[in-house]
Amino acid sequence: GAVVSQHPSRVICKSGTSVKIECRSLDFQATTMFWYRQFPKKSLMLMATSNEGSKATYEQGVEKDKFLINHASLTLSTLTVTSAHPEDSSFYICSARDPFRGAGGPLEQFFGPGTRLTVL
Amino acid sequence: AQSVAQPEDQVNVAEGNPLTVKCTYSVSGNPYLFWYVQYPNRGLQFLLKYITGDNLVKGSYGFEAEFNKSQTSFHLKKPSALVSDSALYFCAVRERNNDMRFGAGTRLTVKP
Numbered sequence: 001g002a003v004v005s006q007h008p009s010r011v012i013c014k015s016g017t018s019v020k021i022e023c024r025s026l027d028f029q030a031t032t033m034f035w036y037r038q039f040p041k042k043s044l045m046l047m048a049t050s051n052e053g054s055k056a057t058y059e060q061g062v063e064k065d066k067f068l069i070n071h072a073s074l075t076l077s078t079l080t081v082t083s084a085h086p087e088d089s090s091f092y093i094c095s096a097r098d099p100f101r102g103a104g105g106p107l108e109q110f111f112g113p114g115t116r117l118t119v120l
Numbered sequence: 121a122q123s124v125a126q127p128e129d130q131v132n133v134a135e136g137n138p139l140t141v142k143c144t145y146s147v148s149g150n151p152y153l154f155w156y157v158q159y160p161n162r163g164l165q166f167l168l169k170y171i172t173g174d175n176l177v178k179g180s181y182g183f184e185a186e187f188n189k190s191q192t193s194f195h196l197k198k199p200s201a202l203v204s205d206s207a208l209y210f211c212a213v214r215e216r217n218n219d220m221r222f223g224a225g226t227r228l229t230v231k232p
Binding site for chain 1: 164
């Protein structure tokens with residue numbers, strides 16, 4: 001299947017700093033990428049959908065000025081957590097949609113391994 | 121209203137026994153239903169999907185799921201569980217706007 005990577009896999013930062021997480025589709029071009037947040041023992045919460053070359057669409061309740069998403073190319077989307085606070089600590093997972101393949105059909109999402117963010 | 125529900129937080133089975141992880145959905149029209157598995161500190165891996173056709177869907181690692189329209193369910197099953205099947209399982213439904221909505225997840229523990 002298609003491969004999606006995330007970097008870093010784990011990051012610890014001080015409160016008030018900004019952290020950038022990268023999501024890359026390694027062997028396909030992803031016109032659409034998704035960012036999820038997973039709380040401990042909780043499900044994935046969709047934060048935003050990003051389409052290459054246009055502004056991200058944020059879910060209700062997600063602060064777009066705090067969680068900056070950039071999808072500048074067909075293989076890279078970035079999530080920047082600005083002025084991070086301890087409550088932003090979470091597991092962030094991205095996914096990318098490959099319109100041409102996937103056992104789940106043309107709309108299947110391929111997930112990255114996730115990034116564990118800890119804000120002290 | 122929640123689109124997909126997994127009523128069990130935890131399922132425990134003995135190795136070699138059959139397992140079932142439950143999922144119900146509540147979307148209108150014909151649902152697109154998925155099962156994903158997540159191992160510790162990893163992303164989600166696709167297991168199987170139901171789009172149309174046979175109600176019994178076979179997927180990866182010997183898993184299968186049965187779509188039941190009258191009960192609005194899509195339970196995940198495996199005839200003989202392995203210890204390595206222990207993981208977090210998510211049911212998901214694709215909504216009309218193509219967003220994926222995930223259930224809360226069910227932690228499966230298979231004991232030797």
